[in-house]
Amino acid sequence: MTMDANLKPALRxxxxxxxxxxxxxxxxxDLVVPKGELTVLLGRNGAGKSTTLRTIMGLTTVxxxxxxxxxxDITGWATPRIARCGIAFVPEHMGVFGQLTVRxxxxxxxxxxxxxxxxxAWLLDLFPPLKKFxxxxxxxxxxxxxxxxxxxxxxxxxxxxxxxxxxxxxLAPAIINDLADALEQLKAEKVxxxxxxxxxxxxxxxxxxxxVMNDGRVVHTGSMADLANDEALQHRLLGLGxxxxx
Amino acid sequence: xxxxxxxxxxxRSRILMVILAIIMGILAFGPFLFPGVRAFSMMGxxxxxxxxxxxxxxxxxxTHIVSFAHTMFFGIGAYGVAMATASWGKGFDxxxxxxAGAMVVTVVLALLLGLLSLRVKAIFFALVTLAVAFAFxxxxxxxxxxxxxxxxxxxxxxxxxxxxxxxxxxTLAGFSLPDAFAALLGNTSWQEVFFEVRITGRxxxxxxxxxxxxxxxxxxxxxxxxxxxxxxxxxxENEFRAQALGYNTVLYRTAVVVLSALxxxxxxVLFALxxxxxxxxxxxxxxxxxxxxxxxxxxxxxxxxxxxxxVTLFLLAQNYLQDLLxxxxxxxxxxxxxxxxxxxxxxxxxxxxxxxLSVYFFPSGVVGQLRLWAARSPRTSNTPEAVDTDEPRTQxx
Amino acid sequence: MSTVEHTAVRGGALAGxxxxxxxxxxxxxxxxxxxxxxxxxxxxxxxTTWLVLTLSGAAMGAMLFLMASGMTLTFGLMNVLNxxxxxxxxxxxxAGATVLLFWMNDQASASSVxxxxxxxxPALLFxxxxxxxxxxxxxxxxxxxxxxxxxxxILVTVGGSIILMQLIEVVWGSNEIPVxxxxxxxxxxxxxxxxxxxxxxxxxxxxxxVYALMTWIIERTRVGILIRAGVEDREMVEVQGYRVHLxxxxxxxxxxxxAGLGGAMWAMYEELITAHMGDELMISVVVVIILGGLGSIKxxxxxxxxxxxxxxxxxxxxxxxxxxxxxxxxxxVLMWRPQGLIPVIRV
Numbered sequence: 001m002t003m004d005a006n007l008k009p010a011l012r013x014x015x016x017x018x019x020x021x022x023x024x025x026x027x028x029x030d031l032v033v034p035k036g037e038l039t040v041l042l043g044r045n046g047a048g049k050s051t052t053l054r055t056i057m058g059l060t061t062v063x064x065x066x067x068x069x070x071x072x073d074i075t076g077w078a079t080p081r082i083a084r085c086g087i088a089f090v091p092e093h094m095g096v097f098g099q100l101t102v103r104x105x106x107x108x109x110x111x112x113x114x115x116x117x118x119x120x121a122w123l124l125d126l127f128p129p130l131k132k133f134x135x136x137x138x139x140x141x142x143x144x145x146x147x148x149x150x151x152x153x154x155x156x157x158x159x160x161x162x163x164x165x166x167x168x169x170x171l172a173p174a175i176i177n178d179l180a181d182a183l184e185q186l187k188a189e190k191v192x193x194x195x196x197x198x199x200x201x202x203x204x205x206x207x208x209x210x211x212v213m214n215d216g217r218v219v220h221t222g223s224m225a226d227l228a229n230d231e232a233l234q235h236r237l238l239g240l241g242x243x244x245x246x
Numbered sequence: 247x248x249x250x251x252x253x254x255x256x257x258r259s260r261i262l263m264v265i266l267a268i269i270m271g272i273l274a275f276g277p278f279l280f281p282g283v284r285a286f287s288m289m290g291x292x293x294x295x296x297x298x299x300x301x302x303x304x305x306x307x308x309t310h311i312v313s314f315a316h317t318m319f320f321g322i323g324a325y326g327v328a329m330a331t332a333s334w335g336k337g338f339d340x341x342x343x344x345x346a347g348a349m350v351v352t353v354v355l356a357l358l359l360g361l362l363s364l365r366v367k368a369i370f371f372a373l374v375t376l377a378v379a380f381a382f383x384x385x386x387x388x389x390x391x392x393x394x395x396x397x398x399x400x401x402x403x404x405x406x407x408x409x410x411x412x413x414x415x416x417t418l419a420g421f422s423l424p425d426a427f428a429a430l431l432g433n434t435s436w437q438e439v440f441f442e443v444r445i446t447g448r449x450x451x452x453x454x455x456x457x458x459x460x461x462x463x464x465x466x467x468x469x470x471x472x473x474x475x476x477x478x479x480x481x482x483e484n485e486f487r488a489q490a491l492g493y494n495t496v497l498y499r500t501a502v503v504v505l506s507a508l509x510x511x512x513x514x515v516l517f518a519l520x521x522x523x524x525x526x527x528x529x530x531x532x533x534x535x536x537x538x539x540x541x542x543x544x545x546x547x548x549x550x551x552x553x554x555x556x557v558t559l560f561l562l563a564q565n566y567l568q569d570l571l572x573x574x575x576x577x578x579x580x581x582x583x584x585x586x587x588x589x590x591x592x593x594x595x596x597x598x599x600x601x602x603l604s605v606y607f608f609p610s611g612v613v614g615q616l617r618l619w620a621a622r623s624p625r626t627s628n629t630p631e632a633v634d635t636d637e638p639r640t641q642x643x
Numbered sequence: 644m645s646t647v648e649h650t651a652v653r654g655g656a657l658a659g660x661x662x663x664x665x666x667x668x669x670x671x672x673x674x675x676x677x678x679x680x681x682x683x684x685x686x687x688x689x690x691t692t693w694l695v696l697t698l699s700g701a702a703m704g705a706m707l708f709l710m711a712s713g714m715t716l717t718f719g720l721m722n723v724l725n726x727x728x729x730x731x732x733x734x735x736x737x738a739g740a741t742v743l744l745f746w747m748n749d750q751a752s753a754s755s756v757x758x759x760x761x762x763x764x765p766a767l768l769f770x771x772x773x774x775x776x777x778x779x780x781x782x783x784x785x786x787x788x789x790x791x792x793x794x795x796x797i798l799v800t801v802g803g804s805i806i807l808m809q810l811i812e813v814v815w816g817s818n819e820i821p822v823x824x825x826x827x828x829x830x831x832x833x834x835x836x837x838x839x840x841x842x843x844x845x846x847x848x849x850x851x852x853v854y855a856l857m858t859w860i861i862e863r864t865r866v867g868i869l870i871r872a873g874v875e876d877r878e879m880v881e882v883q884g885y886r887v888h889l890x891x892x893x894x895x896x897x898x899x900x901x902a903g904l905g906g907a908m909w910a911m912y913e914e915l916i917t918a919h920m921g922d923e924l925m926i927s928v929v930v931v932i933i934l935g936g937l938g939s940i941k942x943x944x945x946x947x948x949x950x951x952x953x954x955x956x957x958x959x960x961x962x963x964x965x966x967x968x969x970x971x972x973x974x975x976v977l978m979w980r981p982q983g984l985i986p987v988i989r990v
Binding site for chain 3: 057059078079080083084088089091095097098099100104107108109111113153
């Protein structure tokens with residue numbers, strides 16, 4: 001197990017329930033995201049993965065349960081407050097402001113008001129297309145470039161936790177590869193990441209620990225290595241969802 | 247029998263049922279219960295406005311379409327009759343021709359409005375109708391030779407519907423409710439409670455309006471409880487889902503707008519005949535439109551019974567709240583700030599305040615609130631209707 | 644195919660102009676419509692009349708822009724439709740009139756430019772102040788409880804509008820109040836034999852200034868970036884750590900202030916005010932924001948100028964049809980571009 005008893009978890013969800021309209025989406029999620037690791041959240045469509053991320057971010061109201069971030073209980077906080085304590089969120093639709101230029105997107109993301117030159121240079125090195133289209137409206141970028149901007153926006157300032165929802169969705173394999181390289185780099189920086197994925201090859205390459213969701217609950221947690229080596233477990237947990245989405 | 251008439255859509259609250267029965271009874275025997283001219287004309291207005299507001303509720307309450315052009319169609323009906331009788335004289339043929347012409351114009355305009363703005367965004371419809379209704383108002387005001395401009399037009403009502411027509415030689419006996427009340431308190435003698443009612447063409451006209459009002463109301467109850475009405479409510483709750491189920495929502499909405507406009511036009515026709523005078527202020531003004539909105543919302547959106555309650559409450563307030571405020575202001579030091587706030591001409595201020603508060607706290611209006619109480623009270627909860635009450639809805643999107 | 648070749652052979656230079664024209668029409672519909680309308684009007688009247696009407700139309704447009712910009716921005720940013728916006732126009736007019744008529748009447752009726760200015764500027768500032776204060780209260784009490792619910796917004800803002808206008812009547816009485824324009828701003832300047840009204844020139848200049856300022860704020864400043872981002876995707880702005888509600892409150896107050904400014908300008912333009920003037924102006928405001936595309940400042944500016952111009956042009960040709968022409972323009976534009984001239988694209 002990668003979960004070290006000495007290591008404080010970055011994020012801990014305990015018995016979280018959440019609804020969207022009248023639908024009960026999360027039915028008691030228990031999840032621990034270890035600090036400094038990349039945790040992959042797997043599960044088939046509708047299992048509640050995206051809702052889990054949105055709930056952490058305060059975009060979906062918590063009906064019951066508790067969300068702790070480090071030492072703080074952030075349950076029920078407003079989204080901006082959650083963001084300001086160091087959590088960045090890249091939603092499935094990326095949420096890039098299409099009318100704003102790449103530069104303006106990044107300027108906004110730097111909440112402190114100024115962009116650190118060194119960090120910006122590092123970021124543009126990580127995602128070269130952002131430099132190329134610096135003053136173009138983000139709406140004109142390709143899907144992969146938008147994803148880079150979305151992730152770039154999330155890390156323009158140092159964050160303690162990144163929530164990334166299906167970054168590979170709809171991208172070509174070559175671009176997915178680039179993206180994986182970039183995430184590897186972030187991992188090397190010891191940024192804590194919670195990644196929702198359907199693409200198992202991608203998850204296997206990046207993930208250290210893994211949690212699997214089904215019907216609004218976490219049904220399995222463990223190390224990615226264990227899951228990757230246990231085909232029977234893969235089949236039992238992910239049997240349906242994976243093949244279709246690879 | 248009653249179930250059939252009301253299309254199975256009961257008031258679902260004992261208090262509401264009693265109030266509705268009282269209103270219905272008073273309207274049915276109105277000319278025999280109130281001797282004054284003021285009460286008579288107010289009851290006529292209640293009948294006309296029930297049609298106007300109930301048809302508005304079909305859009306607002308049942309489909310969540312906000313239109314500011316309802317008075318435009320009302321005005322088209324009213325001016326249609328006024329202009330037709332001005333040109334062709336005071337015959338029923340002129341009235342019918344004018345009404346028919348107004349209906350044609352109404353359908354064309356409503357279709358245009360629906361097709362123009364319902365396909366874009368629901369919110370557009372509100373704004374577009376606001377602008378179009380204003381343009382219409384300005385056109386009517388400007389075209390003095392045809393419409394009489396600000397001065398308006400006298401409506402040449404057929405003789406059979408006018409004050410000079412006497413179908414009966416004798417008078418009938420009336421029982422004055424206000425005087426009976428006074429007599430109960432010992433202020434007047436019981437002899438004065440009975441009065442003579444002379445049946446004239448105006449009485450007949452009142453009953454035409456009353457009959458039309460009842461028929462339109464029952465018709466609308468049928469509409470909203472028909473499969474068509476259920477689709478409308480499905481669109482209101484979730485447009486995407488309704489679309490996914492294969493309903494052409496633009497078509498349905500346009501149909502609602504046209505139907506509602508036609509009924510407003512009919513109300514206008516009746517208004518012209520009963521009021522015998524139309525001008526931009528009493529048929530087309532923006533203020534009137536706002537009043538319709540107030541009546542509809544305060545009575546209870548999406549409950550046709552609400553329109554009856556809303557109309558009655560509002561017209562009572564408009565006619566008598568001012569008297570009440572006058573009494574109140576006489577108790578205050580003259581010319582003080584408070585006296586300005588509660589002066590009789592300030593009745594609208596208080597009504598506006600009441601309106602805003604009711605949107606926040608009783609979004610389903612008087613009727614919704616009464617039904618809520620009825621559903622909570624154990625006495626009525628054994629009836630299935632009371633249990634599966636779908637009001638109040640507090641979330642409109 | 645053959646018809647295209649045919650025209651190409653026959654038309655020569657013209658053949659190239661048609662596609663260019665079409666491109667211009669599709670890429671800059673606002674300029675296309677504006678220039679087209681001005682040209683059409685020029686054909687129908689003599690040059691001097693046209694010039695005077697164009698200036699007057701632009702002046703009216705400038706004031707409409709002031710009044711409409713706040714409403715379009717609150718809609719764009721927060722999806723809030725404030726139908727009480729007209730009441731803020733009235734409020735500004737009365738606040739301005741109060742300064743001109745009661746507090747600084749000596750300066751206003753003096754025949755010195757500086758003394759006049761010393762009354763007009765406080766009048767405009769007071770209008771801005773009153774409208775923004777009431778705007779702040781209005782947002783807290785009336786608008787905030789009904790975010791995200793268009794139907795309720797329409798209802799409570801209509802109700803709120805009634806209350807505000809009634810309160811205006813409580814404070815200032817229900818009669819019309821004449822507001823004489825200070826002398827320095829009355830009359831006309833004669834340029835090349837054409838008399839141009841001073842006040843209209845001033846309105847155009849002020850309108851352009853506000854437009855330039857707003858464009859600068861929105862295009863160049865951080866707050867502007869935030870506003871544009873908020874118009875596009877409110878939720879993502881919150882995800883970045885910004886409290887959109889505060890931003891919105893600021894925009895709402897600014898919008899109310901601009902409505903008040905526009906109302907005060909209008910009061911001096913018409914020289915007569917009533918509590919219901921806002922209702923009448925609301926119609927033009929609504930046409931302007933629909934024309935321009937709900938939520939777009941640039942569209943709002945062009946929409947306002949277009950409405951001002953068509954009002955004056957048609958008002959000259961056939962006064963009775965001015966309002967109908969204004970709404971007709973809106974209907975025509977909606978049929979051509981259902982989202983307005985410069986729609987705000989939501990990605």
